[in-house]
Amino acid sequence: MIEVRFHGRGGQGAVVASTILAEAYALEGKWVQGFPFFGVERRGAPVTAYTRASDKKIRSRVQIYEPDYVVVLERNLISSVDVTKGLKKLLLINAPDDQDLGKLKDSHPDLKIARVNGTAIAIRNGLGSRTNPIINTAILGAFSKCSGTVSLGSVLAAIGGRIPAKSEANVRAATEAYKEVVIC
Amino acid sequence: MRMILTGNYCAAHGAKLSRAKVVAAYPITPQTTIVEKIASMVATGEYDAQYVPVESEHSAMAACIAAEMAGSRAFTATSSHGLAYMHEMLHWASGQRVPVVMPVVNRAIGPPWNIWVEHTDALSQRDTGWMQIFCESNQELLDTVIMAYKIAEDRRVLLPAMINVDAFYLSHTLENVDVPDQDKVDSFLPPYSIPFKLDVDDPLGFGHLIMPDGWMELRWEIERSMVRARKVIEEVQTEFNEVFGRSYSSIEPYRCEGAERVVVGMGTMTSTAKDAIDALRRKGERVGLIKMRTFRPFPGDEIVQLLDREGIERVGVMDRSTSFGSDSPLYGEIKSALYGRSDVMINGYVIGLGGREIKVDDVASILKDLEVGERGRVKWWGLKIEGESGDEMKSEAKHGPD
Missing domain, CATH: 3.40.50.920 (Rossmann fold)
Structure with missing residues (x-):
């Protein structure tokens, strides 16, 4: 079983990211679940969403407490949300540089931390606005590369299936992020 | 067709595949995306039905009852406070013997406000004369909508059916679902028909006053049908398994x-x-x-x-x-x-x-x-x-x- 948790802010597309990822795993023949944190959502407030994938039918009907992977759509969330809680393998974060990530690395020596500048990729591909870039498709390209659990082709196909608008720009952003993601 | 769907979208697809011709509903969290999806499918012409945007759940059920009495298969969905508000009409549906099918996205009833899963909303309707079926997965929900029409409309039953859906755990969770082909559903679920309907060419009266010397017998009819429904439910589940290859039991x-x-x-x-x-x-x-x-x-x-x-x-x-x-x-x-x-x-x-x-x-x-x-x-x-x-x-x- 693969369990992924997304952290973002209301309006950034964390929930949509969890659904695209579920679709991508399903395209590879896996059983999946994709769901938001069962809470109340407001634009700008911290939002959590989840994806599960397994070769067997998934029976667990609880939220994810010990994810294999965590994806953070906005760097400044790490100061207010315990993004590494229960995390087992890898943290992928949208950040332009390594600032603040050193501390995370020091306090979690067993975790792999990956970084991609999803904001810059989204802006140069015209996704969202300069102040409100939509980076969920870019970050999924990066997730494909650094987790190795789902192919870029499946992610791109799922993006095409789930997001009819700006399909080409979204596919380009995911592909660029796939190439640019680095392990810190 | 293999799809990735939330429970709520499964409910919407279930209504469409069952060819419910009238959908009357009022939105309430966490049921909202069922009726949003249906409204959208009706608007685009993908789903041939009349969508009635009523002003309350009480009216939603009243509209469904009237639609079924006039000869159209009807569908609605609600949750929690909406179901409580609909309560009077639930009795009316079973008493009038209209086989409406309604998913209820189970949610706690306030105060204080709580939008999350609890079965008290449905179980509070225990004595309304509705059948109640609880689902474990999105696939089961979709399949149960189709089966519920066949069970409810069986002449041995003619009672409405409530399909219970855990809030968020099903309603808002995407899962792999095998959406049946329309042809197959059509061969499994016959077109809607009821023995007595509103018809200007063959006028009948409905909703009369009944004196004490007749009332108990009408209630006995409902009881007898409910007992018969146990057998019908198993029969329909067996037939469903033969056609669709998915097995369910009470x-x-x-x-x-x-x-x-x-x-x-x-x-x-x-x-x-x-x-x-x-x-x-x-x-x-x-x-x-x-x-x-x-x-x-x-x-x-x-x-x-x-x-x-x-x-x-x-x-x-x-x-x-x-x-x-x-x-x-x-x-x-x-x-x-x-x-x-x-x-x-x-x-x-x-x-x-x-x-x-x-x-x-x-x-x-x-x-x-x-x-x-x-x-x-x-x-x-x-x-x-x-x-x-x-x-x-x-x-x-x-x-x-x-």
């Missing part, structure tokens, strides 16, 4: 062979519970699960026979609802079915109210409690009040106040 035992202790539950908790049973079985514990799919008509005989056949000694009934001042609803039903027919030990556990999660460890701890537990107790499981559970409350009542 009670579904899981690893009950040779089990000493079992838990019983309804809805998504039974899915998680299977993981708990597997883990305990690996350790050599003789434990099992009984998933209750049908709550009305209540499959009491089937439960008694199953417990007897498997030699099960101890039963823990998990209720995601409560009936203040008495046994929790499912526990009370099963205890009543067992009376005089079995001396198995049975305890009730009120758990997971208002969306509190029911985890593998919770199910395991209930099975552990059954090893040592005293018979005939209702315990509130996982209360965050130190030293309190249903147990202490009961002994307090026994000894009276200080």
